[in-house]
Structure formats: C-alpha cells, structure tokens
Amino acid sequence: MTANYKFIDHTADIACEVLGNTLEELFTASVEAWKSSVVEETKYGEREIKKFKLTASSKEQLLVDFISEINYYLFTRNWLLNLVLELEIKQKNDTWILSTEIEGMPVSQDVEIKQEIKAITFHQMNIEKRENKYYTLIVFDI
Amino acid sequence: MMINEIELNRIRENLWEIPATGNMRVPGRIYISENMIHENLKTDDALKQVVNVAHLPGIEKYSLAMPDIHWGYGFPIGGVAATDLEEGVISPGGVGYDINCGVRLAVTNLEVSAVKKRIDHLVSKLFEKVPTGVGSKGAIKKLSKKDLKKVLESGSVWAAEHDMATQSDIEFTEESGTLENANPDIISERALERGANQAGTLGSGNHFLEVDVVEEIYDDKAAEVFGLFKDQVVVLIHTGSRGLGYQVCDDYLKVLLNASNKYGFNLPDKQLACAPIKSSEGQDYLSAMQAAANFAWNNRQVIMHLARKAFRETFNMSESELGFNLVYDVCHNIAKIEKHKIDNEEKKVCVHRKGATRAFPPGSKLIPAKYRSVGQPVLIPGDMGRYSYIAVGTEKAMEETFGSSCHGAGRNLSRRKALKDAKGRNLVKELNEKGIVIKARGYRTIAEEMPGAYKDVSDVVDVMHNEGIIRKVAKIRPIGVIKG
Numbered sequence: 001m002t003a004n005y006k007f008i009d010h011t012a013d014i015a016c017e018v019l020g021n022t023l024e025e026l027f028t029a030s031v032e033a034w035k036s037s038v039v040e041e042t043k044y045g046e047r048e049i050k051k052f053k054l055t056a057s058s059k060e061q062l063l064v065d066f067i068s069e070i071n072y073y074l075f076t077r078n079w080l081l082n083l084v085l086e087l088e089i090k091q092k093n094d095t096w097i098l099s100t101e102i103e104g105m106p107v108s109q110d111v112e113i114k115q116e117i118k119a120i121t122f123h124q125m126n127i128e129k130r131e132n133k134y135y136t137l138i139v140f141d142i
Numbered sequence: 143m144m145i146n147e148i149e150l151n152r153i154r155e156n157l158w159e160i161p162a163t164g165n166m167r168v169p170g171r172i173y174i175s176e177n178m179i180h181e182n183l184k185t186d187d188a189l190k191q192v193v194n195v196a197h198l199p200g201i202e203k204y205s206l207a208m209p210d211i212h213w214g215y216g217f218p219i220g221g222v223a224a225t226d227l228e229e230g231v232i233s234p235g236g237v238g239y240d241i242n243c244g245v246r247l248a249v250t251n252l253e254v255s256a257v258k259k260r261i262d263h264l265v266s267k268l269f270e271k272v273p274t275g276v277g278s279k280g281a282i283k284k285l286s287k288k289d290l291k292k293v294l295e296s297g298s299v300w301a302a303e304h305d306m307a308t309q310s311d312i313e314f315t316e317e318s319g320t321l322e323n324a325n326p327d328i329i330s331e332r333a334l335e336r337g338a339n340q341a342g343t344l345g346s347g348n349h350f351l352e353v354d355v356v357e358e359i360y361d362d363k364a365a366e367v368f369g370l371f372k373d374q375v376v377v378l379i380h381t382g383s384r385g386l387g388y389q390v391c392d393d394y395l396k397v398l399l400n401a402s403n404k405y406g407f408n409l410p411d412k413q414l415a416c417a418p419i420k421s422s423e424g425q426d427y428l429s430a431m432q433a434a435a436n437f438a439w440n441n442r443q444v445i446m447h448l449a450r451k452a453f454r455e456t457f458n459m460s461e462s463e464l465g466f467n468l469v470y471d472v473c474h475n476i477a478k479i480e481k482h483k484i485d486n487e488e489k490k491v492c493v494h495r496k497g498a499t500r501a502f503p504p505g506s507k508l509i510p511a512k513y514r515s516v517g518q519p520v521l522i523p524g525d526m527g528r529y530s531y532i533a534v535g536t537e538k539a540m541e542e543t544f545g546s547s548c549h550g551a552g553r554n555l556s557r558r559k560a561l562k563d564a565k566g567r568n569l570v571k572e573l574n575e576k577g578i579v580i581k582a583r584g585y586r587t588i589a590e591e592m593p594g595a596y597k598d599v600s601d602v603v604d605v606m607h608n609e610g611i612i613r614k615v616a617k618i619r620p621i622g623v624i625k626g
Contacts (some may be wrong), residue, residue: 007538007558011186011213011555011556012212012213012219013552014557057399060412061396068392072332075385076332076336093428112584113276115346116276116345116346117348118240118385118388119388119392121413122395122413141215141239142557
C-alpha cells in the first residue's frame with residue numbers, strides 16, 4: 001500500500017492532504033485519515049461486514065459521499081469502521097460509481113471518540129494527478 | 143493596502159472596502175481594526191471568501207464581513223450577504239453546517255455571593271442534567287417521528303406544549319422560536335434519524351453552557367430593560383441543530399451543486415453552491431433550513447429547561463424565587479427573508495448570516511415589545527476563561543449591515559496547537575484559580591477550547607461598538623462551565 005495522508009494545520013477544523021496511486025487508494029487513505037481523526041487506536045471485537053454502492057456526478061462528490069456514509073455509521077448508528085476490504089470506482093458516462101465492502105464493529109463504551117465530525121466539506125477539494133499520483137486536500141468540519 | 147493580493151481601502155477607522163473587480167457584482171466591506179487585519183487576515187483565505195461571495199447572483203449592496211471574520215466554507219465565518227428575492231440566490235454556504243447555531247441568555251434573581259458557595263454542586267448538577275459531548279443524547283425521551291416533525295414545524299412551541307417552556311421563553315426568542323414556512327416533509331430520513339434523540343443535548347466542540355456573573359454595566363437603561371444588574375448570576379447557552387442540521391446542510395449542498403450547474407452559475411468555490419431563491423431547489427432548501435432552525439430553537443429551549451431544573455434543585459427554590467427568565471435567544475447561522483432599505487426603497491431580501499448575529503434597532507416591530515425602547519439584545523460569547531458581552535442593535539446596523547453584527551471571538555490557535563500548548567498543564571486547576579469551575583466529558587475538549595485558543599472577544603466587540611453598529615450593555619464573566 002503506497003496510499004498516504006498527512007494532516008496540515010487548520011485553525012478551526014481538520015485538514016489533510018491525501019495521496020494514492022489509484023482512486024481506490026486515494027479513497028481508502030481518505031477514510032483512514034477520517035478514522036484517525038475520530039478515534040484513538042482501537043481494539044476491535046466482533047467484526048461485521050457492510051456492503052454498499054454509491055453514485056455521484058463527480059469524483060469529489062463521490063469521495064465526500066463515501067466518507068460521509070462512514071461518518072454517519074459512527075455518529076448515528078454507533079458503528080465504527082475498521083478496514084476497507086474491497087473498493088472499486090468506475091465512471092460510466094457522467095456518473096461515478098463506487099462499490100465497497102467494509103469491516104467494522106458496533107461501538108462499545110470503551111472506544112474513545114476524540115471528536116465529532118459534523119461534515120466532510122468540499123473546501124479546496126480537487127482530485128488531481130500530481131507526479132503520477134492522485135492527490136486531494138480534505139477538510140472535515142468539526 | 144494589499145493583503146494576500148486583495149486591495150483593501152479604508153472607508154472609516156474600522157471599515158474597509160474591497161473594490162468590485164472582475165466578476166464581483168458588488169464591493170466587499172469588512173468591519174475590522176487595522177491591527178486585526180495584520181494579526182488575523184494574512185494567514186487565511188477569509189478575504190478571498192468575501193470576494194467570492196460578491197460573485198453571487200442578486201447580491202445587494204456589499205459582501206459584508208464582521209470583525210470576527212475567519213475562514214469558513216463558502217462564506218467566511220462572520221459573513222453577511224443579502225440577495226434579491228427575484229434575481230438572487232440562496233446558498234447553504236451562507237448559513238453553515240450547524241443551522242441556527244445560536245446563543246441564549248437567561249437571568250436569575252441570584253447574586254454571585256449566594257452561588258459561589260455552591261458552584262461545584264451546581265456545575266455537577268448541570269452536567270448531570272444536560273447531556274454533553276460527542277453523540278450526546280437522551281435528555282428527554284427519544285422523539286417519535288411524529289413528535290420530531292412537530293418540533294421541525296413548531297420549534298420552541300413544541301417545548302411549551304410539553305411543559306418545557308413558558309410563554310415568556312417563547313416571547314423572548316428570535317422569531318418566537320418558530321420559522322413558519324418550515325417543511326418537515328422534505329427533511330431526509332437520515333437527518334430525522336440523526337436528530338431523533340438529540341433534542342436537548344449540547345454536543346461537542348465550541349458548544350457550552352456557562353454560569354456567568356454580570357461584571358460590568360455600560361448602559362444602565364438597556365441593562366434595566368433586559369433585567370440585568372451587577373453581580374447577578376446569569377446563564378449562557380451556545381449550541382445549534384446538532385446532527386439534524388449538519389445532515390440537512392449536507393443533503394442540500396448536493397441538491398444545490400446540481401442546481402448551480404443547471405442554472406449555469408459559474409462559482410469560484412463549490413461550497414458556494416446555490417439556487418435562485420424562487421426556484422424549487424431554492425425554496426426546498428429554505429423550508430428545510432427553517433425546519434432545522436426550529437429544531438435548534440427547541441434544542442436550546444429544552445437545555446434551558448434542564449438548566450432551570452438544575453438551579454432549582456441546587457438552591458431549593460421555587461420558579462418565582464429563582465426568576466430564571468430568558469433575556470433573549472439569537473441565532474448566528476441562518477438565512478432569513480427580511481425587509482431592508484436598498485437605494486432608498488424598502489424591499490424584501492434574503493439575508494444570509496453566517497457567524498453573524500441579527501442586531502435590530504430600537505423601535506423594530508420584529509423584537510419583543512419590552513425591548514423596543516432600547517433595541518434587540520445581541521449576545522456575543524467570548525472564551526471560557528475571560529468574558530462575554532451583551533449589546534444592543536442600532537439604526538446604523540439597519541443602514542449598513544442589514545441589521546447584523548459579530549457573533550464571537552474566533553479561534554486563535556488550531557486544535558492541534560492548543561493541545562500542544564496544554565501539554566503538562568492542569569487547565570482545570572488554572573481555571574479554578576481564576577474562579578471558574580469546569581466539567582467536560584474529556585480533558586481533550588478543555589485543552590482544545592482553552593482560553594488561549596481564542597482571540598480576545600473585546601477587540602471584536604469594540605470594533606462594532608466604535609462603529610456604532612451595536613452598543614455595549616454589559617460584560618459577563620464565567621464562574622461555571624460545562625462542555626462536551
């Protein structure tokens with residue numbers, strides 16, 4: 001795995017730069033950045049699998065929707081992601097399609113949530129190629 | 143002067159203009175001191191965001207910013223813009239994710255000398271009664287879908303119907319705690335799910351409930367009208383529409399991004415996604431936002447009810463002895479249809495206030511009759527270690543800022559820097575030594591929200607006071623704080 005993320009300073013919220021060789025790696029690294037923003041190292045108990053599909057009119061919208069979905073699982077359904085097991089992103093005409101299988105668990109009392117992320121923003125998000133890698137900035141509103 | 147390649151021309155001591163260039167439809171105007179420009183505006187993109195907002199179709203007069211301006215999403219925090227109802231747009235970026243985030247101030251009959259002795263107990267009681275922190279829930283029974291929709295439709299009135307608000311609480315809430323055209327039927331299932339068990343919860347981040355003491359009075363007449371006196375114990379509550387509001391914003395950003403393409407708007411920032419106010423997309427967002435705003439008013443009302451109970455139990459007092467009365471509840475993240483004078487004619491516009499507080503003048507029919515001799519209370523919280531302000535709106539605010547003023551201090555340090563600064567310190571003890579008792583879910587919040595992480599709110603308030611947009615009435619100082 002060569003995908004990666006790096007937090008950069010932001011006065012009010014959380015901002016990070018994300019890189020990936022493929023869109024799939026970029027999306028996975030983005031979710032990992034989200035996870036390290038909301039929880040400390042966590043021991044996972046009984047694991048569950050979730051599968052879902054998303055469609056969007058742009059790859060940026062698709063990324064926002066993907067992390068928002070996982071954010072919703074945590075802050076509304078009390079279910080915390082552990083790993084992205086499978087992820088496929090395709091473009092069909094003007095539509096971007098994401099299919100994924102993720103693993104996680106219901107949140108118990110001993111999981112320490114660092115902070116609530118209100119939303120995944122579009123602020124300065126622009127998925128582009130930089131030196132043969134996909135790059136974007138992501139800002140989480142907290 | 144040039145700041146980040148943006149030209150700023152001085153109009154008055156604390157008022158600066160960005161001339162309309164390129165595709166800007168109006169100039170930008172920022173209320174700020176020269177010092178604050180150098181200290182705060184060089185390091186972020188807030189000025190660029192003032193410029194971006196000036197591109198919105200139908201924007202009237204100016205893209206405005208208050209002195210607590212800082213980087214936001216789409217609009218800067220502290221941004222104000224009014225748009226024409228026929229030709230103009232409405233944008234969730236001009237409201238924010240936390241729809242109707244706001245502040246309410248209640249006064250008690252208690253003096254600080256009576257409360258100080260029991261402040262530890264009071265803060266613990268408040269912490270026990272008011273759910274705080276990430277995903278906080280369960281202040282009141284989880285709302286059924288029917289009840290939740292009623293809250294979205296009627297705001298604080300729902301609380302009154304369930305014995306959690308008095309008629310006076312309703313009267314002294316902006317818009318009487320209900321925006322009438324709210325439509326709960328266009329709120330997504332996901333937003334309803336996020337809000338169902340969050341009525342009466344404080345949440346996390348910069349939201350708080352504070353017990354304060356009136357430290358200084360600047361305007362005797364207005365203070366008397368608001369029921370404020372020196373050394374009095376008052377309560378300040380800051381929160382918004384919780385997960386429900388965030389989800390409504392998220393849902394409609396998507397709708398309005400598509401609408402921006404459909405109507406051919408070429409916008410400099412995706413977070414400025416918008417639709418013509420009169421379009422179906424614009425009307426839907428307006429009604430959904432109004433529903434979320436009603437949820438927020440009910441939320442602050444239920445919290446006030448819980449706080450009132452905590453005070454009564456701590457001091458063993460009847461309601462009339464305690465006198466826990468609402469002075470006012472103001473929202474600072476909202477878009478409202480209001481009448482304003484433009485080119486000497488009164489017209490209806492959509493005023494976006496994103497991190498800005500309504501500040502209507504004496505005589506306004508939109509403020510409670512009791513306050514018409516002095517003007518609308520404007521509540522401006524600072525940080526938990528220093529002070530907050532109570533001010534009043536003026537006629538000049540109506541002339542210059544669409545009846546708007548600043549909303550708070552604004553962060554000085556990022557959360558990461560604040561955590562770093564807090565290392566090795568005992569902030570609870572430091573606050574205790576200043577006479578402030580704090581209780582929070584975790585130490586991390588206290589560290590991230592420590593006083594040094596915020597700018598001095600008095601700098602912000604002084605700009606608006608000196609420019610005549612508001613008049614200072616009183617300064618209050620915290621003695622007890624609960625946070626997420």
